Amino acid sequence: MKTIKDIGIVGYGAYVPMYRIKNSDIARVWGNDPIRVPVKEKSVPGPDEDACTIACEAARNAILRAALDPKKLGAVWVGTESKPYAVKPTATIVAEVIGATPLINAADWEFACKAGTEALQGALGYVGSGMSDYAMAIGVDTAQGQPADALEYTAAAGGSAMIVGPASEALATYEASCSFVTDTPDFWRRQYEHYPKHASRFTGMPAYFYHITNAAKNLCSEVGKEPNDFDYVIFHQPNAKFPMAAAGMLGVDKEKVIPGLISPYIGNTYAGSAVLGLAAVFDVAKPGDTVLCVSYGSGAGSDAFSFTMTDKIDEVRNNAPNVKSYIGRRVSIDYATYARYRQKIRM
Amino acid sequence: MSVPRHWRESVKRYRLIGSKCKACGKVHYPERTVCPLCKSRELEPFQFKGNGKIYSYTIIWAPPEGYEYCKPYAAALVELEEGEIVTTQLTDCDLEKIEIGMPVEIVLRKLFAYGESGIIVYGYKFRPVLPIL
Amino acid sequence: MEEVAIIGIGCTPVGEPWHKSLRNMAVESTWAAMEDAAIDQVDALIVGNMSSGNFNDQESLGSLIADYAGLGNISAFKVEGACGSGGAAFNAGVMAVASGMHDTVCVTGVEKMTDVVGDNATKILANAADREYESIHGISFVGLNAMIMRRYMYDYNVKKEDLCAFPVNSHKNAVHNKYAMFRQEIKMDAVLNSPMVADPMTLMECAPICDGAASAIITTKERAREYTDTPVIVKGSSLKVDTIGVHDRKTVTSMKATVTAANDAYKQSGLSPSDIQTVELHDAFSIMGAIGLEDLGFAERGKGARFAAEGQIGIGGKLPCCTFGGLKARGHPVGATGLYQIIELSKNLRGEGVVDAECGLAQNIGGTGSTVSVTILGRG
Numbered sequence: 031m032k033t034i035k036d037i038g039i040v041g042y043g044a045y046v047p048m049y050r051i052k053n054s055d056i057a058r059v060w061g062n063d064p065i066r067v068p069v070k071e072k073s074v075p076g077p078d079e080d081a082c083t084i085a086c087e088a089a090r091n092a093i094l095r096a097a098l099d100p101k102k103l104g105a106v107w108v109g110t111e112s113k114p115y116a117v118k119p120t121a122t123i124v125a126e127v128i129g130a131t132p133l134i135n136a137a138d139w140e141f142a143c144k145a146g147t148e149a150l151q152g153a154l155g156y157v158g159s160g161m162s163d164y165a166m167a168i169g170v171d172t173a174q175g176q177p178a179d180a181l182e183y184t185a186a187a188g189g190s191a192m193i194v195g196p197a198s199e200a201l202a203t204y205e206a207s208c209s210f211v212t213d214t215p216d217f218w219r220r221q222y223e224h225y226p227k228h229a230s231r232f233t234g235m236p237a238y239f240y241h242i243t244n245a246a247k248n249l250c251s252e253v254g255k256e257p258n259d260f261d262y263v264i265f266h267q268p269n270a271k272f273p274m275a276a277a278g279m280l281g282v283d284k285e286k287v288i289p290g291l292i293s294p295y296i297g298n299t300y301a302g303s304a305v306l307g308l309a310a311v312f313d314v315a316k317p318g319d320t321v322l323c324v325s326y327g328s329g330a331g332s333d334a335f336s337f338t339m340t341d342k343i344d345e346v347r348n349n350a351p352n353v354k355s356y357i358g359r360r361v362s363i364d365y366a367t368y369a370r371y372r373q374k375i376r377m
Numbered sequence: 378m379s380v381p382r383h384w385r386e387s388v389k390r391y392r393l394i395g396s397k398c399k400a401c402g403k404v405h406y407p408e409r410t411v412c413p414l415c416k417s418r419e420l421e422p423f424q425f426k427g428n429g430k431i432y433s434y435t436i437i438w439a440p441p442e443g444y445e446y447c448k449p450y451a452a453a454l455v456e457l458e459e460g461e462i463v464t465t466q467l468t469d470c471d472l473e474k475i476e477i478g479m480p481v482e483i484v485l486r487k488l489f490a491y492g493e494s495g496i497i498v499y500g501y502k503f504r505p506v507l508p509i510l
Numbered sequence: 511m512e513e514v515a516i517i518g519i520g521c522t523p524v525g526e527p528w529h530k531s532l533r534n535m536a537v538e539s540t541w542a543a544m545e546d547a548a549i550d551q552v553d554a555l556i557v558g559n560m561s562s563g564n565f566n567d568q569e570s571l572g573s574l575i576a577d578y579a580g581l582g583n584i585s586a587f588k589v590e591g592a593c594g595s596g597g598a599a600f601n602a603g604v605m606a607v608a609s610g611m612h613d614t615v616c617v618t619g620v621e622k623m624t625d626v627v628g629d630n631a632t633k634i635l636a637n638a639a640d641r642e643y644e645s646i647h648g649i650s651f652v653g654l655n656a657m658i659m660r661r662y663m664y665d666y667n668v669k670k671e672d673l674c675a676f677p678v679n680s681h682k683n684a685v686h687n688k689y690a691m692f693r694q695e696i697k698m699d700a701v702l703n704s705p706m707v708a709d710p711m712t713l714m715e716c717a718p719i720c721d722g723a724a725s726a727i728i729t730t731k732e733r734a735r736e737y738t739d740t741p742v743i744v745k746g747s748s749l750k751v752d753t754i755g756v757h758d759r760k761t762v763t764s765m766k767a768t769v770t771a772a773n774d775a776y777k778q779s780g781l782s783p784s785d786i787q788t789v790e791l792h793d794a795f796s797i798m799g800a801i802g803l804e805d806l807g808f809a810e811r812g813k814g815a816r817f818a819a820e821g822q823i824g825i826g827g828k829l830p831c832c833t834f835g836g837l838k839a840r841g842h843p844v845g846a847t848g849l850y851q852i853i854e855l856s857k858n859l860r861g862e863g864v865v866d867a868e869c870g871l872a873q874n875i876g877g878t879g880s881t882v883s884v885t886i887l888g889r890g
């Protein structure tokens with residue numbers, strides 16, 4: 031899919047909470063092997079954090095890099111499955127916090143882990159069609175895994191904001207994107223339920239890998255490239271293993287995946303995952319580098335995007351904290367503290 | 378639970394908006410409608426940058442009702458770059474390492490919530506300045 | 511202006527009287543004071559109370575207490591100045607008599623805090639500060655004072671041990687006071703080792719949450735002799751305010767409202783700090799005792815705690831303070847405290863107390879120094 035106008039990413043911003051719990055600690059509590067764990071540790075939001083506060087810091091960082099008057103934004107869209115309010119938009123709070131109200135479209139988007147890139151697709155279309163000069167898309171989550179469930183090891187918190195604008199101001203220009211969806215119930219959470227459920231190994235081949243590889247291949251054929259032609263490749267990161275396996279299936283060199291692979295350090299930030307990986311790549315990519323980013327959301331679908339870095343990246347990169355700084359700012363907590371912070375002890 | 382009371386203050390709390398006296402130039406936080414310095418009633422909104430250093434602090438071990446969720450937590454008087462002092466909570470900080478003069482920066486956090494079903498009140502807190510790696 | 515005198519005093523024991531309501535306590539102290547003055551009617555009742563609306567879901571205290579005290583349809587209303595409500599009510603009573611508006615006035619301070627549980631009481635007390643810009647941040651009233659304390663210790667290089675002299679002194683003095691809540695001595699170690707409430711302030715540096723009511727009957731000096739041989743003369747009475755927020759003060763280690771109210775009261779009385787023989791300090795927190803001594807002119811800046819630690823505030827010391835246990839040990843039923851101070855000072859001046867004094871001073875603080883009243887009383 032291409033746009034009428036030439037557009038790109040004019041600002042980006044990340045945020046990862048400070049607290050970490052080691053996977054070995056979770057395994058110890060539930061009587062599992064502390065060595066065979068999906069990631070080293072995962073991020074845990076502090077007791078005063080939620081998807082909204084995370085979105086706000088990511089959004090502020092994006093505004094700093096774009097050096098944009100927030101009033102020029104035509105949309106603030108937040109993709110998340112951990113809305114602080116079931117009914118009442120997170121996006122209106124974010125828009126107010128950054129000073130983008132009131133002439134703006136604000137809404138929350140939901141598509142499991144690809145809600146963030148779904149919002150990004152929307153923003154690309156909004157700006158690409160000329161409806162607005164700028165639009166902000168945020169992918170953010172404070173994911174909750176049921177205690178003792180396999181997903182408890184990875185369900186993490188973090189987010190990233192992308193501002194879409196004219197190609198002339200872009201730090202990365204947009205070539206094309208592809209959305210690939212089917213009705214595949216690999217993971218879900220019913221209304222009023224606290225924790226999601228999943229279909230175990232069914233989440234692999236027919237779900238994650240099928241959608242990721244097909245979205246990537248379709249995008250590549252549209253832009254006339256092979257996946258391995260890109261300098262950097264980011265996949266949705268439910269754990270440390272899946273993205274590397276997807277790279278293998280698509281013939282992508284592993285070194286191209288590593289810079290955007292952050293799940294081993296902070297876990298799966300759900301709707302924040304692919305966009306945080308994208309932010310981590312923006313932190314290091316050089317002008318002229320090409321970037322392939324493929325998200326995955328259960329239920330199920332993938333969005334794939336092709337970007338090319340411009341000279342502007344070198345000017346704006348240091349105007350806000352990078353992903354590495356947030357990953358490096360870490361405080362280990364034990365399972366009991368984690369249980370308290372995440373309100374796993376019901377009172 | 379008073380919704381209008383929190384709504385009325387929310388933007389000022391989100392963006393640290395106080396006032397500036399058009400007559401004498403003094404900036405105030407919280408916002409004022411009369412300048413206590415020169416008694417002028419001509420004031421305009423003024424947004425503080427949100428950078429400052431700790432003037433004094435405490436660690437709250439016996440919180441008021443509604444704030445138990447993050448106990449123990451630090452509170453501080455933060456002297457802003459622009460000169461005013463703001464009362465705030467500190468977040469994301471090592472309670473053992475806080476000291477007078479420590480540089481801090483604004484972040485947006487949950488201040489408190491009216492139980493499981495009421496509104497969530499967001500506002501500024503301050504944290505130690507994030508080291509850039 | 512008429513000179514004003516105190517002709518009757520009375521109070522309830524401070525503590526947790528579970529069976530007694532707000533109105534029971536207020537009526538009890540009002541009648542105790544009227545009996546002391548040997549009268550059965552007053553022209554006006556002024557009530558000092560901080561937060562009956564929050565603690566007891568009850569307003570209209572002027573009517574409630576006058577009604578239940580059997581005083582009929584007199585002039586009656588409530589005065590509020592947070593923890594300084596009692597002092598503010600007394601100041602209003604003095605104005606009423608001095609102006610000639612009323613002949614005889616009963617001032618009753620009352621607070622019934624134990625009708626709510628602890629963390630709710632902490633929240634209500636935090637209403638004394640700026641709710642939207644201080645309390646909203648989860649900072650308890652102790653927390654605000656702890657920040658003042660930390661800055662004081664930092665600016666003047668003061669040790670916490672010196673500040674402990676205030677609670678130690680107050681507890682010692684409460685032993686002989688049958689109306690006091692804590693009638694046992696404590697040691698400095700106990701204060702230092704008590705649980706942290708708001709770092710660096712520990713539990714035993716803080717006045718307790720409790721109930722109490724205290725009353726004083728005032729009339730003109732001229733009329734006072736008709737009622738009593740030992741009238742207590744109001745030589746000075748002043749109330750001043752400062753910014754509601756600690757963050758708006760030029761300095762947080764001095765209370766401008768104390769300094770200005772004290773200057774005013776000294777001027778009214780023609781006295782100076784060296785004439786004052788005993789002081790009822792508002793020692794709700796140890797730090798308030800230290801800053802109080804400095805602001806009232808008894809100690810140099812930064813030397814208030816040392817002054818206390820050297821034993822000068824003890825009963826036999828240079829300036830006996832909190833002679834009936836102060837807020838810390840007698841107890842601090844917030845809106846009643848200012849009146850307890852007045853009656854304790856009166857006892858000392860009437861020769862019924864523990865200090866033989868001709869002249870004494872009471873300082874009652876509301877908020878973090880946002881409302882302060884200073885009263886100077888002398889022998890008639």
Ligand SMILES: [Zn+2]
Pocket residue numbers: 398399400401402403412413414415416417
């Ligand atoms: Zn001015």
